[in-house]
Amino acid sequence: MKRRLRRASVFAVTAAVAVLAPALGDAAAVPFLAAAGLAFFGVRDGEWFETLALPGDREEERLYGFVAFALAAAGLALFASLPRAPLPYEAFAAAALAVGCGRLGRAVVAGRATDEFPLVAGYVAGGTLGAVAGQVGVLLQTGGSGLVDALPGVVFLAAVAALAAALVRSLVFDRDAHITMVLVAFAVWGFVAVEPSVTVPLVAFGLAVTGALGYVSFAIGTASVPGMLTGVLSALLAVVLGGVGWFATLISFYAIGGLASKYRFDEKANRGVAQENEGARGTGNVLANSAVALVAVVGYAATARVGVPGALFGFAFAGATATAMADTLSSEIGGLYDGPRLVTTLRRVEPGTDGAVTWQGELAGLAGALLVAGLAAFGMPIGDPVVGGGIVVLAGVVGMTVDSILGALIEGERIGNQAVNFLATLSGATVAVSVAVAATALGVGA
Template sequence: MYPGTRAGGAGKQQPPQSPQHSLKYELKRQSAYISLGLLALLFPFLPKGMIVLGVFIVTLIIMYMPRDSPVFKTLSSEKDRETGILLGPLKFCFAILLLAILVMVLDFPVYVLSAVIGAVAFGEGIATIVTRLVKGDPAIFWSITLLVLGTAFAFLFGYWVIVNGGLPASIGVNPVYFMFFLAVIGTVTGALLYTIVDEDDIAIPLGAGMAMWLFSSLTYSALPDPAEIALAVAVPLAIGIVTYKLNAVDLSGALSGVLCGVLLIVFGGFEWFILLLAFLILGTIFTKYKYQYKRKVGAAESNQGSRGYKNVFGNCFIPLIFVVAYGTLEGTTYVPYLGYLDQSIFLIGFLGAMATATADTLASEIGSTYRGQPIMITTLRRVPPGTDGGVSPLGEAASIFGALAIAVIAIPLGLRANSIGTMVFITVLTGFLGTNIDSLFGATLQRRGILSNAGVNFVATLFGGLFAMAVYYLFFM
């Protein structure tokens, strides 16, 4: 099901009706959700205990709503009417109740709680209506509308709480910039979760809230202004739409790329994002390279080479950790047993992880076209093409090419520490070794079902990043 067919806060599919009646019905539902969401504007004026009690009461009302009541008829989906319970709204209220409890127990920020309600009740609800008014791919219109309006309402609701309830002095940055950044992170995370989990899943508002909570707890010396952050969303989103239309990624992969792009641009800069873009372009080109032949020998990516969120995060999660560390730990950082480390070491870790991801992707996609028989990295015996853990001369050469491509692209971008020669040496060495570590784990843990392909990529990029940092620390710092 396209996310664009989901209804607002409840995330429910529409009952079959005529287009005119369906739109009218949807407008009534979303108006009801929006009216309910407006209660979040009272949060800065209430004690934390009253917030929890209020959400709890609303949850009970939703739970025991009579089936013949006008409210039930307005909020219910076809499935709700079959079960006699407002399942969608109930799950949403339960998720908000859990977050409200965290407000009391763990000092979860009230402005984040309010922002989650704004993003889901308003952003996702209006996105559903928009998909009924426009022609074209509903998934694209849904995504754009949700990201724009979800961010806007998350910001407005969160900033309302900040203005009326205050912001901790430890934040130390412009509260407008701070809240807008959190609104973007929460909305993109929520949109991504809509494409991954069941549409009613409480993980959607919970995941959006937890993402905002995580980034609200970091220390910032500065943040880009909202215009720059909006650009940091728009560029990855435009690229994501193009790659989605080209069937290079599915919707979850496109939104994963948006989240990665935003974090790279905010914590590193557009230069860091360009390196991720280079990985995406190279991966897309060589995934499509001789695809029919690779499919014939059983070595092709599934879904016509379209990659999803698992592929994106398997390769990019570790680089994201390094870029966030680089952006938040400015200057030198003290690490027990290692002493003071310059932030440049996290740049080297990022380059090592990206080199591993790129080198491994090219080794797999180019190496699988090798006309001979690869050898198993653990036994050196001949194996069929596409076998996990199989390596070939063509694949090994492709891994060096991929790692070298990352190093060469990084030079004009200024992404280097020490000298250019040092950066190129560490990047290429790391990419080559990381690729073979990937093959080693593919031949062992993946073949035994302990790790998936994405899990193997995750471990390989972790090795690549840490190995690059270790070489830099021991020999070049």
């Protein structure tokens, strides 16, 4: 345990050097290169080797894990220090310290708990605090006069960095901290470029509510750890970049879709139509159903830069979410009934056949689309509630039908269910935007 804590502390201290990047300028990469060189050539055995060795390092007798981490930091430092460099120093510092301090937070918690949720919580908490400190340190060197006004944005970016780091870490190996840091740096860079308008109440609400809902989803088994992290990050982006209405629309899908997966699960398992992993949705499933909506909410936050009316992003978000809700409910409820028919031929098929539908499932899907449309109509910028809500319902039903058709025609060994779900939500978003544009052109109050 002490060795693990010391190892995490070394990673955190190494990451903390990123705060000095603005002061070091062109030499910002030098400390990381020196650390990598020392670890690679100078530490081959002994206590320091045993302390820093990650899985696989002992067999190869090289500290490849730490060296890769230091070299990745050096590359990011060099990228950030170039003339007219696009990577901001604060994005580099946030990513490095989110990973370094996240590892330290997890190691601290590991001394008191072994369950995965507290370990992940320790990683996110440590990563968030580290990313806040990193950004503050950079801002004090580059523009400290506006630090107070920048704090809500700093906290938001820190939470995004920590959640993204925890998510990537859950999907890769422990020695791949360098991959995690690079991916997080580019993710934070993207949000810095968007320049979202972030307020203290939204950040506080987003962190508190999404964290609580993430715990509940994991505790009741509707999401795996990676799925929970993906859902929490998605919900945080929705509430901070969009608003409470966007959050309520998205979270309705997560909550109801998750509960629908667990509803009469044993019966669905016996029929061969149950969600895999005992109903706990993973990252792939969450992203397949939410990726289009997340792109839409980020686009909405960047409306001033992209020159597209915010309402169109609202329709894309709502249309994709309505599709995800309708498709999930039609599958989870419809799978409980006999007599499914293939959507393309209407002939009877066995339960669980790709592209099979029941009238009960179709009604459940319609109800789901209506619920999302109602939330979007009164909480999102989609114009007249009746017309806008009607467009969202139409998009949800069309997207649900597209999912069934794609399931019948192309789903199989090469095209999986997650790819089909993504294409269906994309079709729902496309229908919503297209009909909204047409309604506007005709003078209908969309």
